[in-house]
Amino acid sequence: xxYACHCSLCQRQSGSAFAMAxxxxxxSMTMEGKEPAVFLRDxxxxxxxxxxYCPDCGSRIYHQWYGDAGxxxxxxxxxxxxxxxxxLKPGCHVWTENAQPWVVFGEGEVVFxxxxxxxxxxxxxP
Numbered sequence: 001x002x003y004a005c006h007c008s009l010c011q012r013q014s015g016s017a018f019a020m021a022x023x024x025x026x027x028s029m030t031m032e033g034k035e036p037a038v039f040l041r042d043x044x045x046x047x048x049x050x051x052x053y054c055p056d057c058g059s060r061i062y063h064q065w066y067g068d069a070g071x072x073x074x075x076x077x078x079x080x081x082x083x084x085x086x087x088l089k090p091g092c093h094v095w096t097e098n099a100q101p102w103v104v105f106g107e108g109e110v111v112f113x114x115x116x117x118x119x120x121x122x123x124x125x126p
Contacts, residue, residue: 001123002079002088006103007044007095013051013060017100020090021063021076023118029062029075036061044095044115074118091122 001023010019036052043049043065051063061081065072079088092110093099105111110122 001121002091003121004090004093005095006093006099008098009041009043010095011098011100013041017103018093020079020088022079022082022088023074023076023121026064026071026073026075029077031061047115094121 002020003023004018004020006018011017013019034055037055038050038052041049041051046067047065048067049063049065051060053060059081060078062075062077064075079085082088090109092112093105094112094115096103096105096111097113112120
């Protein structure tokens with residue numbers, strides 16, 4: 001599942017009009033090299049995030065939602081960090097109520113004003 005988030009927190013953190021994420025099931029990722037550094041941040045609607053980044057260059061690598069009930073069963077890779085980004089296209093846009101006024105969504109794009117329940121978000125179908 002690849003999505004673009006237009007919330008004000010992602011805009012500020014990415015330094016852009018939106019941020020992208022590619023969600024993968026928890027436990028399906030392995031990393032090589034240095035252990036990533038982490039910072040915690042609050043999100044919208046009571047969500048909390050662990051944000052992992054490269055301790056050398058500061059690039060965000062992935063994040064995971066967590067709460068009192070534990071970790072979300074998936075994590076969100078920042079897809080711009082992948083070696084091959086040619087396949088990236090958001091399956092949907094979330095938090096579009098905060099989108100910059102010049103962002104125009106195309107006909108047929110899946111757009112949510114806020115964060116929908118995860119099962120309602122479209123999955124990537126190569």
